[in-house]
Amino acid sequence: MALGKDYATQECSIARALEIIGERWTLLVVRDALYGVRRYNDFLVHLGIPRAVLAARLQTLTAEGILEKRRYQQSPPRDEYVLTERGIALWPTLRALGQWGREHFTEARLRYFRHADCGTELGPYGECPACGTVVPVEDVLMVPGPGLDPDPADPVSRALLRPRRLLEPLDPEPAERIG
Amino acid sequence: MALGKDYATQECSIARALEIIGERWTLLVVRDALYGVRRYNDFLVHLGIPRAVLAARLQTLTAEGILEKRRYQQSPPRDEYVLTERGIALWPTLRALGQWGREHFTEARLRYFRHADCGTELGPYGECPACGTVVPVEDVLMVPGPGLDPDPADPVSRALLRPRRLLEPLDPEPAERIG
DNA sequence: CCTAATGGTTCGGTCACTGAACCGACGGTG
DNA sequence: CACCGTCGGTTCAGTGACCGAACCATTAGG
Numbered sequence: 001m002a003l004g005k006d007y008a009t010q011e012c013s014i015a016r017a018l019e020i021i022g023e024r025w026t027l028l029v030v031r032d033a034l035y036g037v038r039r040y041n042d043f044l045v046h047l048g049i050p051r052a053v054l055a056a057r058l059q060t061l062t063a064e065g066i067l068e069k070r071r072y073q074q075s076p077p078r079d080e081y082v083l084t085e086r087g088i089a090l091w092p093t094l095r096a097l098g099q100w101g102r103e104h105f106t107e108a109r110l111r112y113f114r115h116a117d118c119g120t121e122l123g124p125y126g127e128c129p130a131c132g133t134v135v136p137v138e139d140v141l142m143v144p145g146p147g148l149d150p151d152p153a154d155p156v157s158r159a160l161l162r163p164r165r166l167l168e169p170l171d172p173e174p175a176e177r178i179g
Numbered sequence: 180m181a182l183g184k185d186y187a188t189q190e191c192s193i194a195r196a197l198e199i200i201g202e203r204w205t206l207l208v209v210r211d212a213l214y215g216v217r218r219y220n221d222f223l224v225h226l227g228i229p230r231a232v233l234a235a236r237l238q239t240l241t242a243e244g245i246l247e248k249r250r251y252q253q254s255p256p257r258d259e260y261v262l263t264e265r266g267i268a269l270w271p272t273l274r275a276l277g278q279w280g281r282e283h284f285t286e287a288r289l290r291y292f293r294h295a296d297c298g299t300e301l302g303p304y305g306e307c308p309a310c311g312t313v314v315p316v317e318d319v320l321m322v323p324g325p326g327l328d329p330d331p332a333d334p335v336s337r338a339l340l341r342p343r344r345l346l347e348p349l350d351p352e353p354a355e356r357i358g
Numbered sequence: 359c360c361t362a363a364t365g366g367t368t369c370g371g372t373c374a375c376t377g378a379a380c381c382g383a384c385g386g387t388g
Numbered sequence: 389c390a391c392c393g394t395c396g397g398t399t400c401a402g403t404g405a406c407c408g409a410a411c412c413a414t415t416a417g418g
Binding site for chain 1: 190192244279284
Binding site for chain 1: 395396397398399
């Protein structure tokens with residue numbers, strides 16, 4: 001959050017949580033990480049976030065144990081940022097927030113979240129109404145809805161158009177497209 | 180949020196939601212409203228928020244249909260801010276966020292949320308494990324836990340120490356206390 | 359008339375965010 | 389080898405959100 005990042009007077013776990021993930025862009029970074037984004041550049045083009053802010057957020061999230069910085073190739077040295085268990089645990093929050101936004105402020109349906117095992121759309125609490133179980137994040141299938149731009153400009157958005165499980169690593173093809 | 184409040188490039192209901200409730204303090208105002216706080220001054224002393232920011236947030240939340248400004252006495256004219264249905268619908272989000280904060284960053288137990296009808300503590304998704312139903316917000320009983328300061332300075336925090344249902348209007352006694 | 363309570367508005371200062379430029383390590387090509 | 393491109397940053401000037409303190413308007417009560 002802007003300026004004083006903390007809520008010193010608050011004895012409240014909501015306030016503690018907001019001190020960590022309440023700053024601008026932070027939750028969108030976590031959302032993208034859930035969608036499978038892992039690389040600095042992919043976050044950058046997909047979010048349209050200033051580079052400096054992205055670097056700061058990745059560092060904070062790593063320091064707080066929400067992301068883990070991990071070298072995935074030696075030469076040239078390249079790191080990726082992967083959600084930890086603590087980060088994955090933000091899924092119910094993001095789901096609830098997205099649901100609220102959709103019900104109250106979005107007209108068209110942008111994405112569906114389904115139980116990968118049976119294809120049923122998740123219920124309001126992230127459970128599978130058919131199976132009667134809470135669906136673990138890796139078994140959530142994200143499917144684009146009719147409201148989503150079918151031909152977005154950036155390669156990350158394009159890669160996210162394929163139905164995919166949450167957390168499944170994203171690998172956008174290079175940005176070539178001529179017509 | 181600071182500066183550009185919007186996330187223009189994002190086709191996402193999470194981003195839409197964050198444009199509205201993602202600014203600093205906003206979610207804490209909504210939390211307090213769920214706890215029963217309704218008056219400007221009560222928000223002020225309980226949150227320790229700058230007056231100008233509080234006024235701005237109340238106005239935005241009212242404009243977005245999350246709070247409703249309502250005159251509760253004519254002379255002197257006094258208004259209170261009450262959650263609308265749209266605001267109450269943020270409860271699952273706040274609950275999930277608080278749960279995450281508690282599990283990952285808070286040591287002591289600050290508050291319990293119970294089903295008022297049977298006294299059972301709510302499960303991870305806001306349901307009552309005993310009754311097997313999702314508990315409506317008005318039937319959630321908030322009970323202070325052992326980690327909470329038993330004698331806080333401000334009268335609002337003191338009034339919130341009593342077990343109480345969510346949304347139940349708060350009426351802090353005037354700030355007298357001598358010992 | 360004076361004081362207190364409530365619900366603001368105004369204002370100067372600070373600091374987070376923004377966008378653009380720059381940078382260093384490495385790889386590939388000619 | 390020179391040159392270019394990619395990736396993952398850092399630096400920096402400018403802007404505007406947030407901060408805290410002061411001020412103000414309305415009404416009531418003594």
